Amino acid sequence: MKCIYCNSLLTVKNGYSEKGVQRYKCNDCKKRFCEKGIFARMRFPKEVITNALFLRLYPLSTRNVKRVLRKLNYIKVSHVSIYNWVLKFARHLCKFANIFPLRFTNLWHVDEKFIKVRRANKKRKKEFAYLWIVSDSKNNVLATHVSFARDIVNAKIVLQKAKQRTGFIPEILVSDGLQSYKKAVKKIFGKKTRHVIAHFKAKNVIHKGKWYKLSNNRAESINRFYALWLHVCKGFKRLDNANLWIEFFTVNYNYLIPRGEKEEVKVEWKKVPMLIKNVS
Incomplete structure (x- = not known):
């Protein structure tokens, strides 16, 4: 298990939480975290958060994203929560440039x-x-x-x-x-x-x-x-x-975002939650 704070692999199991979630401790930075990673201590499930981020990929306001989630998932989410999710997870999405380098022209x-x-x-x-x-x-x-x-x-x-x-x-x-x-x-x-x-x-x-x-x-x-x-x-x-x-x-x-005549994407969205967890 990789540490979510310093990316160190020197981690050991450190008991369970009250809800039965496995906890870990990093021997490098001495911090503790759980197996949920950066999705820990979130009020809503990981699927709801990732769906909100996916909808915000397109020209939809946070209020419209809130309405779509309420219509499809029957979950009442505040537009302020969606705004805060973008601010929190955008820093991790920006690390995609290091994982998937592009071939730029001159x-x-x-x-x-x-x-x-x-x-x-x-x-x-x-x-x-x-x-x-x-x-x-x-x-x-x-x-x-x-x-x-x-x-x-x-x-x-x-x-x-x-x-x-x-x-x-x-x-x-x-x-x-x-x-x-x-x-x-x-x-x-x-x-x-x-x-x-x-x-x-x-x-x-x-x-x-x-x-x-x-x-x-x-x-x-x-x-x-x-x-x-x-x-x-x-x-x-x-x-x-x-x-x-x-x-x-x-x-x-x-x-x-799909681009070009073939509507191809460089990273499939279904891989994003795992990538966010790994690069955090």
């Missing part, structure tokens, strides 16, 4: 869009933040970042995230006309990456003897995919929660 796209996030300073009427998204030519999302400022500092952050995620730098990076990308690309990727500025209209580029017809329409299409999810959220209350929810959506987009 052609990247970066773009940003407005999302609604409440500011700590209530005197400022504008409650908008910027969602930065880096994707490749196969519609895989490499990195995301949410910030209040649209400057070179946050451009560097999202590009650095993409570099750490993939382990290499792209040959070509396509962006819009935001000036912050110019210095950010030179700082993070160096001179080996060619920065191409292209909007909706395709631009002909010859790079290393190959002809490319580049535009940023691919990034805009991914932005519309996020917009479907964000439409039912009606904004976020905090910046850290916004980043966590966006990471949750990114994992769903890369691994769990």
